[in-house]
Amino acid sequence: MDELQKKIINKTDLHFFRYCEDNFGINRGVYNTIDQWFYKKDIHCITERRLYIIEFLKCAFGPDKGSDKFGKGRGKVTSRLHDFWIQKTKIL
Numbered sequence: 871m872d873e874l875q876k877k878i879i880n881k882t883d884l885h886f887f888r889y890c891e892d893n894f895g896i897n898r899g900v901y902n903t904i905d906q907w908f909y910k911k912d913i914h915c916i917t918e919r920r921l922y923i924i925e926f927l928k929c930a931f932g933p934d935k936g937s938d939k940f941g942k943g944r945g946k947v948t949s950r951l952h953d954f955w956i957q958k959t960k961i962l
Contacts, residue, residue: 879920886920894927900940900947907951926954 878889887901896904904923913919930940930950940946 875921875924879917879924890923890927894931896927903947904951907948911955925958926951929954929957 878886881889887898890896890901891898901923904926905919908919908922908926913922940950
């Protein structure tokens, strides 16, 4: 994790969302879906959850950005989150 990410995870929700929006091109609805999904996976600590969000977005987008990568509807986002989670738990 780079220094900017270390600083941004402790900022306000608005600042963190704008970081995600600027760097990954996601909108607020996609951000909220991702945040809620990790919360439901019992990641209640906000800083830990934000690290997961950044890791997921880096994995999902790679060098490209844009919410259209998920397609329309929550199903695409949650499907990608599920795949990410399976990969993450295999590593652990």
